[in-house]
Amino acid sequence: MVKAKHCILSFTMLLLILLSTSFTSGTYESKNSNLDYTNEDFFLKEKQISYLENKKENTTCIEEKCSTPLVSLLERKNNSSNNYVCVYIYFKQSVDIKTIESHITNVTNRDEKNNLIVGWVNLDHMRKLASMDTVCAIRKVIPPEVKTGSITTRGDNIHNTDRVREMYNQYGSGIKIGVISDSVDGLNESKNSKNLPDDVVVLSESSGRGEGTAILEIIHDMVPEAELYFHGAGNNILDFNSAVDTLVNSGCRIIVDDIGWKREPYFEHGVVASHVANVVENNEILYVTAAGNDGKKHYQGMYQGNAFNFHNKSLKMKILPNESIDIVLQWNDRFGSSSNDYDLYLFKTDNRDILDRSIDTQNGNDDPLEYINYTNPTESEIEAEISIRNYNAEASKRILELFIYTDDKKPRSHSRILPNNIVTSDSIYGHPAIRDVVTVGAISIDSDIEPFSSQGPVTHYHPDYEMISKPDVVGVNGINVSGAGGFSKKFYGTSASAPHVAAVAALLWSSFPSMKAQDIREAIYYSAVDMGAENYDYTYGYGRVDALKAYNYLISINNSSVQKKTYDNDTEYKTFEKQETSNKSSMKSPADTQSGQSESQNHSPEEVETPGFEAIYLTASLLIAIYYAKKC
Numbered sequence: 001m002v003k004a005k006h007c008i009l010s011f012t013m014l015l016l017i018l019l020s021t022s023f024t025s026g027t028y029e030s031k032n033s034n035l036d037y038t039n040e041d042f043f044l045k046e047k048q049i050s051y052l053e054n055k056k057e058n059t060t061c062i063e064e065k066c067s068t069p070l071v072s073l074l075e076r077k078n079n080s081s082n083n084y085v086c087v088y089i090y091f092k093q094s095v096d097i098k099t100i101e102s103h104i105t106n107v108t109n110r111d112e113k114n115n116l117i118v119g120w121v122n123l124d125h126m127r128k129l130a131s132m133d134t135v136c137a138i139r140k141v142i143p144p145e146v147k148t149g150s151i152t153t154r155g156d157n158i159h160n161t162d163r164v165r166e167m168y169n170q171y172g173s174g175i176k177i178g179v180i181s182d183s184v185d186g187l188n189e190s191k192n193s194k195n196l197p198d199d200v201v202v203l204s205e206s207s208g209r210g211e212g213t214a215i216l217e218i219i220h221d222m223v224p225e226a227e228l229y230f231h232g233a234g235n236n237i238l239d240f241n242s243a244v245d246t247l248v249n250s251g252c253r254i255i256v257d258d259i260g261w262k263r264e265p266y267f268e269h270g271v272v273a274s275h276v277a278n279v280v281e282n283n284e285i286l287y288v289t290a291a292g293n294d295g296k297k298h299y300q301g302m303y304q305g306n307a308f309n310f311h312n313k314s315l316k317m318k319i320l321p322n323e324s325i326d327i328v329l330q331w332n333d334r335f336g337s338s339s340n341d342y343d344l345y346l347f348k349t350d351n352r353d354i355l356d357r358s359i360d361t362q363n364g365n366d367d368p369l370e371y372i373n374y375t376n377p378t379e380s381e382i383e384a385e386i387s388i389r390n391y392n393a394e395a396s397k398r399i400l401e402l403f404i405y406t407d408d409k410k411p412r413s414h415s416r417i418l419p420n421n422i423v424t425s426d427s428i429y430g431h432p433a434i435r436d437v438v439t440v441g442a443i444s445i446d447s448d449i450e451p452f453s454s455q456g457p458v459t460h461y462h463p464d465y466e467m468i469s470k471p472d473v474v475g476v477n478g479i480n481v482s483g484a485g486g487f488s489k490k491f492y493g494t495s496a497s498a499p500h501v502a503a504v505a506a507l508l509w510s511s512f513p514s515m516k517a518q519d520i521r522e523a524i525y526y527s528a529v530d531m532g533a534e535n536y537d538y539t540y541g542y543g544r545v546d547a548l549k550a551y552n553y554l555i556s557i558n559n560s561s562v563q564k565k566t567y568d569n570d571t572e573y574k575t576f577e578k579q580e581t582s583n584k585s586s587m588k589s590p591a592d593t594q595s596g597q598s599e600s601q602n603h604s605p606e607e608v609e610t611p612g613f614e615a616i617y618l619t620a621s622l623l624i625a626i627y628y629a630k631k632c
Contacts, residue, residue: 109238172223178247182208186485206232210485222503256502258495290494292454340395
């Protein structure tokens, strides 16, 4: 009897020791994380957040329709004349938009197909506009991200367009190339230095840093007889869609852009991607776009909460004085129908003060989106961290995806994102995710992948689960341009890579004008110099574009009496196939890794739940305790 009591006491004490180790009041360490947090850190956060969540609990229906940045503007509103803000207004289907527009000072764009109006609204009229039953949501317009990172680009030699001109006397005549970028500042300066011809057609300008001029210079170096067109990207997504249409209507057979829209959906096609896909499908054009420079600005993973309802991964950064950052969080609910409410917070690392937050409500008819724009107002560097909170612990587990953008208004921003928990894979979204768009990653002049270059695959959940193989190819960056208009003479980023590929496409299509856009696209993929993993991979795509190999390939199939094969149906033409094979497990997206399912099974990964660290630890603790109890 004494031995039995001693065994029970030993069992109980051992179990308590093991459990206390799991829930210690000391350090909380995230699984697979380099970041350590104490419970004191979380209590400091909780103290501040409770006030904001109480406020959110009492949000009016009018405020629910307005994004957090707009609500903040309304709270700070003064009586000055500068109380106008440019917004997206989402309205219900089949309504008379004239009533809505009567509250808008200046309507700049409308898209009734997507139930969207863009316009300038006086803050005094915002609440009345939001109170209308026909209005679903109002969001502040965010400008686009430009994907930057007597001169001739070295890409002319690296991509072998110089050899095609030399060997075949082809210079790109007879083809129009349209460029969409921020602006053509310094255009006249570039013309005067003979880096651009006098007949560049500017259909519309935008404000910016002259990146469009640098892109045009790259293309002109490689295909000097091609006709060059430029259209500014505009300040909102409908401006951009209009730019695409205008270039197509102007006869441009090749369009290249370096623009990203930060709040377009990550897990489905949005307004821009749907429009570009429709244009490509219904017009004989070849569309080239930059993959993005987001490889080191991205996180993605399944929500794993702790006792304080925070996601157990956080991202840190250092923000310099007067510099801004944009933070965008999304999760894999469908836009317009999310009922899982996650909130986004930016904390000061040293004292856990809230620097900014985004606490929009998701209650069934909302976008799975939170957005922060923060500017460091001090004279000192701020170290900050991002935290994601499950509001009231009621949101179902979802895959979280987050991007951080440093100040793109400054060519040499020195604010830094720390590498903890950065996920490079699956960092391509928006219209670069369209299958029939040529999406271009960035390599150095030594053909090494640039660490910042966005990588695939692209994981979509709506309307169905789909894994899309991106990027398609890579192009060189870090090349020389004239620096006209004050733009840097070294041009970095996928913004520089994409025009090299567009120029190769122009050289090929002008040489074989009877071919289809798909033929040119396939020739570029088939002839690319394989890099990285064998055949296609999610870092380099098919590889580095080679104009000479592509040209010789087109010669061979044009002179052949055998019908040309395509990669859509011919199983023998395996070079064209984009295969998501098991040997690329290291490149899989976090979503794919979570589910362990192949794409063909069409299984949605968020349905599979994995045990958290605490559950595994407790299970092990109990087993050890039982083992020792039995030994008694």
